[in-house]
Amino acid sequence: MPKILIVGGGYAGFYTAWKLEKWLRSGEAEVTIVDPLPYMTYQPFLPEVAAGSIEPRHAVVSHRRHLKKTNVVSAKVTHVNHAEKTATITPPIGEPYEFTYDIVVVTAGAVSRTFPIPGVADQAIGLKTIEEAVAIRDRVLTNFDQAAALPAGPERERLLTFVVVGGGFAGIEVFAELRSFATSLLTLYPEISFEETNFHLIEAMGRIMPEVSLKTSLWVIDNLAGRGAQIHLDTQLTSAVDGKIELSTGETFETDLIVWTAGVMANPTIVRHTDLPIEERGRLQVRADLRVGTEDDIITDAWGAGDVSCVPDLSGGGVGGNCVPNAQHAVRQGKLLAKNLVAVLRGEEPVQYLHKNLGAVAGLGIGVGVFQSGNLAIKGMPAWFAHRGYHGLAMPSWERKLRVVWGWVNNVFLGRDVVSLSATENPRAVFEEFASRPKPPAPAAAPVAPAAKAPTAPRAPRAPRKPTVKAAAADAAAGTTKAPTTANAPVAEKASAEASASK
Structure with a gap:
């Protein structure tokens, strides 16, 4: 089956996928839609959401709930290389990867356009x-x-x-x-x-x-x-x-x-990273039949619609001859794009987009x-x-x-x-404020260096102890009698004489 890649799930992308599910026969094509958000936002309701008149969740349309036959991928398409029919898909978690397609539909929408005003x-x-x-x-x-x-x-x-x-x-x-x-x-x-x-x-x-x-x-x-x-x-x-x-x-x-x-401008993530033709105001160049190209040159197997595209306004009511970027055109272009794409797959001719603003x-x-x-x-x-x-x-x-x-x-x-x-x-603010946390480990005690001893005063020389007669005799018998000093020589002589007498 031919693989159809829809880049963007806003008005035009969602309606293209929605109508393809209705008009494609079983097994006629495989459709994949890639958008970082899992829903389409109905933007005309945003002022009422801001004023509290509409519940926010009611102003969006879930992709997975309403696109039952389409492969839904919540990621960004960051590059389209139509010469090789590959697109780079960058998921929020994980590494970017290459997606090979047979037909690409660019409906990436627009973002707010600002000027370099301070603040x-x-x-x-x-x-x-x-x-x-x-x-x-x-x-x-x-x-x-x-x-x-x-x-x-x-x-x-x-x-x-x-x-x-x-x-x-x-x-x-x-x-x-x-x-x-x-x-x-x-x-x-x-x-x-x-x-x-x-x-x-x-x-x-x-x-x-x-x-x-x-x-x-x-x-x-x-x-x-x-x-x-x-x-x-x-x-x-x-x-x-x-x-x-x-x-x-x-x-x-x-x-x-x-x-x-x-003001708004075409999604720069796509128009600045593709080999598809981009017109002077930075939008995808699209023919009146919603195929990418000009009146004289058609880019085969490439389609575009919605705010990202410059589509001729055949009714004569557009600005500069082109459709203005609004919800009316995006919805109707998405429906016609699906019909034209099915027609081309079956060998039929596409019809041109013509919508006269009714008011x-x-x-x-x-x-x-x-x-x-x-x-x-x-x-x-x-x-x-x-x-x-x-x-x-x-x-x-x-x-x-x-x-x-x-x-x-x-x-x-x-x-x-x-x-x-x-x-x-910041939903975790209160929880974090009062949540118990493990106490940090006590720091290891630093080794205590030995205290330096205070210098002590030198001792006075102790007077020699006078040996008793009994101790002297024992030393003499053991043969360990030390040479007498001058001070105790008479005592030693007396002890020696007594020892000899006793023998």
């Missing part, structure tokens, strides 16, 4: 993953807890100031959702007033949400201004060192949360939204229902749809869950 890399957080959305939610809740225990002052103001950089759909949605979230929290924090919460959105262009009409975008600005949120247009962030925001207008303030949504819909917090389709614009509660209805149906699999919709229903009666789980970032 951004150290202080900001993106909004491309479920983990980032959860961290934003926990930071807002933690800041409210800390601010409620502080007196009015600079530190309290810093904790209650929130900044979003980027005025596209993702930026406006998370900005509005966080404003709605913070307002709902005030009933639980009587120590904090509405006026103490500060929300700033920074946009370098002269307008927000280019996907909708200017009139609609101005309505969004007015709506957010009435809710206590400030939007800085024609303004650039010049510094964010240690959370101190400096704007090109000269305005400065401090914050504890900076959310970066100012744009955005949620701006509970009960507020906007919908734009051509000249038709809907605002407020009806647009909010349209937003939830569209994305609720677009969520893949009925199992996921039911979880999301059931969560929304619960929130109507129970409200949003407002418990911060930021402690999960």
Whole structure:
């Protein structure tokens, strides 16, 4: 069987594998999907996850649960050598290894694109993953807890100031959702007033949400201004060192949360490590039929879709003639890619991707939204229902749809869950603090050096002991009589005379 390798399990990769399982005949091909994460993230729900309106696990789709015929590998593809049809797979544990394929599908997605602004890399957080959305939610809740225990002052103001950089759909949605979230929290924090919460959105262009009409975008600005949120247009962030925001207008303030949504770029792990053609903006060059290549040159057995790819927009509505990187295109391209791939395997011709955008819909917090389709614009509660209805149906699999919709229903009666789980970032902290540890062995005693003896005074010479007559006689008999000294000569002579007499 031909071996199909899908690089990336996001929108386009997941839908490609999902539809291949449906359309491939038994034994027609073997499909392997490789992604460092074991799930697909439904990114349009990330703003609501950040605002506590959706349970984080409900906004992701498990690969292994829903891809039952596909080989799922939780690892990174770090190099694609299409000339030899091999890919380097780097698992989280173990050594990298080579994977040989017959057909490659590159759907590696995109990552946040930043600029070398001082402090951004150290202080900001993106909004491309479920983990980032959860961290934003926990930071807002933690800041409210800390601010409620502080007196009015600079530190309290810093904790209650929130900044979003980027005025596209993702930026406006998370900005509005966080404003709605913070307002709902005030009933639980009587120590904090509405006026103490500060929300700033920074946009370098002269307008927000280019996907909708200017009139609609101005309505969004007015709506957010009435809710206590400030939007800085024609303004650039010049510094964010240690959370101190400096704007090109000269305005400065401090914050504890900076959310970066100012653009995306194709996943550099793939586009910088492959021999497949890359276009000038750093994306995989893909034809309208989703095969890699140009109109005049086709790279055989190589396909691409989603945010990592530059796909021509035949509808004429794209930027620069190409499809913009968003969920609408990624989902539809993934479905068509699977259909075209099966067609080519069976000797049929692929069809070109053509999708005319039917409109744009955005949620701006509970009960507020906007919908734009051509000249038709809907605002407020009806647009909010349209937003939830569209994305609720677009969520893949009925199992996921039911979880999301059931969560929304619960929130109507129970409200949003407002418990911060930021402690999960270091789950062993409490255990480590109180865990018993073996006592360290006592250090070996050092050998004690002998103490130096104090010098003693020289003894006075002892006077010689006078031998008795009996001792002298015994010595004489044994023949050990020592030569008498001058001092005891008379005694010795007397003892010798007595000895002779006794004999």
